[in-house]
Amino acid sequence: MSYQTKKFIVSIFLHTFLLSVALSCIFPFLWMVNVSFKTQEQFDTDYGLEVSRTINWESYKTVLIEGQFWRFFLNSVFYTFITVVAIVIISSLAAYGFSRLDFPGKKYIFYTFLAAMMIPLPAGFVPVYVLLNKLGMINRGGYILAMTNMGLSLSIYLLKTFFDQLPRDLEDAARIDGCNKLQIWWNVGLPLVSPALAVVIIFNALTVWNEFVFAALIFTDDKFMPLQVGLMQFSERMVTQHTLIMAALTIAAFPIILLYLKMQKQFVKGLTAGAVVG
């Protein structure tokens, strides 16, 4: 057997392996979208295994309006947006402070943030929930603050290491031109760390968007539920309505899939950032 044929056979073998795993990843989602376009009667006969020829938006309408998913969706967008903005501002300020400015106890405060990333706190949501309960903050505000805290340490760490690698010349120039520290942070610091900011944004947006435990504890009222909790509640109520559940899942998954296809690099960096730290 020549080297060429051997190589060809190996690559056929590898591709079969890879494609079958890839298919197992894609198929459930194709099926999900396919079912969401069917009526319940169609689903009962073909289990969603035949490609629907007609596109039927009824399930989406029901889910969005009667299932209140328009509200869950907007809630999720709201929590994600506010939390990410808060984290970006607070963590970049802190990272700039840790990297460039000097004050007593700086090292120790930074180490506390680092320790928070290292020590697993599996039931951390319990005392925070009790605390919010005591403060009378079982509401959106409390949720957003708790979520902001969850993303802070990693974001500060990422931005601080990025700041550390940057030359200080531009900031010196800005200082000579009469900028104060806050202006330097805003006008020079933030634009310079924008590649790291993108990772911070994606990482935190995904964390908040996908977060379930806290939201399920805090929000018992339909009005304030984010998507994940809404999905859970909806699927419990509609156990047998497969087409409706699939439409709901598609609504929840689609924005993330689209964003992911658009910005894979940042997603991969954002989601593996935690690993790199450890």
Next chain:
Amino acid sequence: MIQETFKDKLVNFSFVFPAFLIFSIFYIYPFFYIFILSFQEYDLISSPVFVGLQNFREVLFSGTPWWDSMWWNSVRNGVFITFCALTFQNFLAFALALAVDRVVRLNRFYRVVFFLLPVLSEVIIGLLMKQLLAGEPIGRGVLNQIFNNIGLSGFTHNWLGTNSVLFVTALVHCWKGFGWAFIIFLAGLQSIPEQLYEAARIDGASAYQSFSKITIPLLMPVLTLIIVLTMLGTMQTFAMIFALTGGAGGLTEVPVMLIFNHIKSNQAGLACAEGVVLGIMLVFVSFLMFFVSKKIREKYGVLSN
């Protein structure tokens, strides 16, 4: 550098202050508060009562024999799922990474597809797989229907039924998680310089030799990292299993699910005691792995991270 005055230092500290404030209230304070709560009985309404070690006794020794309690049952389930993730998930991820590293075509496609699952939320994955696997009455459910259609009706099974639900849950967990390990393995593989392999080839090394003498030792840091993170991550999963089976009457209950259910029913003290026990276990495991990985690194002579 100009000497900064006290006021300057105060201004400097104010940059860190917002982060420090939130962090103190929502991390440092809860960190200590969880220990205090674990010694109390507190239903979030009446005032907390100090009960000593009663919560811990209830968590650890409430069964007869003592290992037959809800808590130890959930720990066993968690350990089983973790074991599956450590073996099956990570072997699959490693095999896929090796394969993708070798193929030329469709390289990018595979990466995009494999990393899709870690991006999506646990609730979505759980509910979707529930719809695919649900087998009530037996024979319904899409996977079973596929088996029927292709003439393998012998394979139909009530996947989420009593005898297989834990194993299926573990498989779904692996399926969701392998993409993440795959990406890290692949990054590790690609960071190995090509020259090493060339040098080995010139010296007459076989493919197997260069794999076991170059690839494996140089991947050791990545491997230990993945092992630690898989263990910590899997012992703390909850939402996917909650969505997939809802605990299946104890069959797939995991530690964090117990904690969640207890705080949901306002048993804050018990939930915290469970949290403390699980936290200590995880810290112990990660310390152990830290020393093991240090030894391994020394053995393979890989000094840097």
